[in-house]
Amino acid sequence: MLEPKKIRADFPVFAHHPDLVYLDSAATALKPRVVIEKEREYMETYPANISRGLYALSERATMEYETTRHVVAQWIGAQSDEVIFTKGTTESLNLLAYALEGSIGKEDAIVVTAMDHHANFLPWQALARRTGATFRVLPVPESGDIDLETLKSSLNTNTKAFAFPYVSNVLGSVSPVRTIVDIVRTRAPQAQIILDAAQAAPHTPLDVQVLGVDFLAFSAHKCFGPTGVGVLWGKRSLLESLPPFQYGGDMVESARIENSLFKKPPHRFEAGTPNISGVIAFRAAIEYMQSLDMNHVREYEASLAEYALQQLRLNFPDIRILGPSENKNRGSLISFTFPGIHPHDLAASLAEENICIRAGSHCAHPLHHALNISATARMSFSIYNSKEDVMHTIKSMKKAMKIFSKNNNR
Numbered sequence: 001m002l003e004p005k006k007i008r009a010d011f012p013v014f015a016h017h018p019d020l021v022y023l024d025s026a027a028t029a030l031k032p033r034v035v036i037e038k039e040r041e042y043m044e045t046y047p048a049n050i051s052r053g054l055y056a057l058s059e060r061a062t063m064e065y066e067t068t069r070h071v072v073a074q075w076i077g078a079q080s081d082e083v084i085f086t087k088g089t090t091e092s093l094n095l096l097a098y099a100l101e102g103s104i105g106k107e108d109a110i111v112v113t114a115m116d117h118h119a120n121f122l123p124w125q126a127l128a129r130r131t132g133a134t135f136r137v138l139p140v141p142e143s144g145d146i147d148l149e150t151l152k153s154s155l156n157t158n159t160k161a162f163a164f165p166y167v168s169n170v171l172g173s174v175s176p177v178r179t180i181v182d183i184v185r186t187r188a189p190q191a192q193i194i195l196d197a198a199q200a201a202p203h204t205p206l207d208v209q210v211l212g213v214d215f216l217a218f219s220a221h222k223c224f225g226p227t228g229v230g231v232l233w234g235k236r237s238l239l240e241s242l243p244p245f246q247y248g249g250d251m252v253e254s255a256r257i258e259n260s261l262f263k264k265p266p267h268r269f270e271a272g273t274p275n276i277s278g279v280i281a282f283r284a285a286i287e288y289m290q291s292l293d294m295n296h297v298r299e300y301e302a303s304l305a306e307y308a309l310q311q312l313r314l315n316f317p318d319i320r321i322l323g324p325s326e327n328k329n330r331g332s333l334i335s336f337t338f339p340g341i342h343p344h345d346l347a348a349s350l351a352e353e354n355i356c357i358r359a360g361s362h363c364a365h366p367l368h369h370a371l372n373i374s375a376t377a378r379m380s381f382s383i384y385n386s387k388e389d390v391m392h393t394i395k396s397m398k399k400a401m402k403i404f405s406k407n408n409n410r
Contacts, residue, residue: 002292002300004386010288011384012036021355021389026169026333026380029202029224032288039226039281050276051250065276068283069266072231075286076216077207082239084232084266085279089198090119092217092232093163095269096194097123099242100161106132108160111191114370115140115168118363120196120217124163133160142371144173144323146180152187159188166200167331170364170376171323172305174200174331181212192238198222202382203301203332205294214238225285226278232269239265246271297383301332304381308334308390315394316401322376333380335362341404343377349400355393 008014010032013022022030042064048057050065066080073080086092104110110124114137128135138154140146146164155162162184167174177195184193193213197206201218208216215238220229234242244251244262248271253261262268289297306327312319312334322335337343347359358378361368368374379393 002296002383004384007292008384010034014384017354019354021353021385021392023379023381023385023389023393024356024358025202025222025382025385026199026378027358028221028227029382030384031226032224032285034284034288035225035281038284039277042277042280047277049273061276061280064280064283065274068279068286071283071286075206075290076231076233077209078233079236081264081266082233082236084234084239084269085274086217086230086232086269087228087275088219088221088230089117089196089217090230092230093119093194093196094123095232095245096215096217096234097127098245099269100192101127101131102243104131104133104160108158109134109136109156110161110163111136111138111154111159112163113138113140113146113165115144115171115173115364115367116163116165117169117196117198118365119198120163120165120194121366124161127161134158137366138164139370140168140171140367142171142322143325144168144171145329146175148179148183151180151183155184155187155191157188157190159184159191161194162188162191163194163196165196165198167197167203167333168323168364168367169199169333170335170362170367170378172330172333172335173324174329177211177213185212199331199333202289202297203294204298208233220278220282220285223282223285224288225282226275228275229278229282234265236265239269242269244268244271248272292383300383301381302327302330304385304387304390305330305332305334307387308379308381311390311394312336315398322371332382333378335376335378337373337376338401341401343375345404346377346397346400349403350393350396353392353396353399355396357393 011030046057046060048061050062069083070080073083110128112124194215195213197216197218202223215234217232221227251271253263320337324330343359360375
């Protein structure tokens, strides 16, 4: 079992804010010392551009950068040339939606779910508008359980893309990925299957061979790494068939007035100077997670989420908790509302106690609209959180509730 007190010592932010209760890791995770030091190492000792430099600093930077690609590939059960570095999950999914445009026409259909983050909803909606394809949204109940019969009926041989989240960033529900993949393969054999793993990557082991999807995207900053770094994984055969997303330096083999020849994946999709220090530091984040054992991480965070659910239900009978009723189908986040109290007011009140939660629509307007909710409060857990964090938050929530109750009764 993980020991959060020891883990907190790995994160410098707690030295500056010892009373901090950070329950917003679903938005971005805090950064361990090894990640900060690795990024500083690049800046101080080999701060050169990668690729083609014939001097030691550039060669070192290139080696460190490409080593991260290899580590990411091993981490998710892939090959190095299937790993594309981007600015984040959002850019990964936008890249894919633009690259697939040539293979989708007005007779085709694109299917997403109502619980998708905007990053896995809007690019596909825009692609459907550009191509004239049908844009179909799979309804999702408040529990987050995808109805498999409804899924089957939404698919046909004209479906060319199906995108869905591994873990909902609002409901916390964990999708039965392999079951869904098998259904899509049967009902829509020509469909590309795209998995948004942004909320899964920091909390559970990933293996693209086991998952069986065609493309997978996630962000470094949710995995204790720097902001501005993301990963798009795709099957090699599919990546080789896709055109570039952006054009510029380092993605071209030869450029001529008559025509240009582009590099093979992954470099075909990495035009321009990337976030070199961020990518290099991301390797330190992965190695840090591996040192903890992702299975232990999953078990610990699941137990903490279950404890938080119990305490919320015990202390607040009127609370409305979104997502699965059983914790075994839930990730490490909980979204909720209270009657008569706006989530923003609750979050602001907790912030005065140095407790950080998220309030709003969480970049999931379609889901909130479908559930007839304007906003929700969300607490999300990570390896540095504890039961003490939960109880301190519960105590502060009770205090806030008393204040709001008095104000509402005036």
